[in-house]
Amino acid sequence: MSVLKILTFPDERLKQVAEPVIDIDEKLLTFIKDLEETMRSGPGSVGIAAPQTGCLLRLAIIDVSSKPDIKSHGRLVLINPEILSWDGYAVGREGCMSVPDYTGSVIRAERIKLSAMDEAGDEQKYEMEGYEARAVQHEIDHLDGLLFLDRLVSRRGDLHKRKVYKKKGDK
Ligand SMILES: [Zn+2]
Numbered sequence: 001m002s003v004l005k006i007l008t009f010p011d012e013r014l015k016q017v018a019e020p021v022i023d024i025d026e027k028l029l030t031f032i033k034d035l036e037e038t039m040r041s042g043p044g045s046v047g048i049a050a051p052q053t054g055c056l057l058r059l060a061i062i063d064v065s066s067k068p069d070i071k072s073h074g075r076l077v078l079i080n081p082e083i084l085s086w087d088g089y090a091v092g093r094e095g096c097m098s099v100p101d102y103t104g105s106v107i108r109a110e111r112i113k114l115s116a117m118d119e120a121g122d123e124q125k126y127e128m129e130g131y132e133a134r135a136v137q138h139e140i141d142h143l144d145g146l147l148f149l150d151r152l153v154s155r156r157g158d159l160h161k162r163k164v165y166k167k168k169g170d171k
Pocket residue numbers: 095096097098138139142
């Protein structure tokens with residue numbers, strides 16, 4: 001397994017629309033392992049989408065189970081995911097491995113129904129809410145060439161520079 005290089009804003013490849021996965025073959029399964037390792041290498045990362053590594057396929061992984069006190073399905077590989085319905089909305093803070101220096105406040109649907117293929121090629125349906133639903137909407141945006149930066153209501157009020165903790169002795 002290997003950790004893949006993450007493209008960062010403003011790389012043009014992050015703006016491209018990804019293509020559906022046709023074959024779930026050995027090569028793709030290896031890529032999924034690498035993609036997951038890459039996700040887990042980012043501190044606090046709860047999701048990753050293939051286009052973030054320059055692979056323009058409709059494939060994402062999420063796992064929000066490390067966050068305390070939320071409902072989740074655990075680790076999910078989402079192949080050709082599609083949101084079937086949206087319900088409610090909420091504002092929440094999001095970060096992204098492709099936008100390492102900022103977080104932003106974004107409006108997302110509170111509950112979604114989702115269909116996606118799993119690694120075995122079986123069609124699955126999920127109902128999600130809250131943080132997990134937000135993470136999925138964020139990752140599917142990557143498949144459509146969108147970053148959370150594209151969804152800020154106002155760039156002035158909703159974009160926040162990440163705090164950099166200086167070491168003792170730094171100026
Ligand atoms: Zn992201």
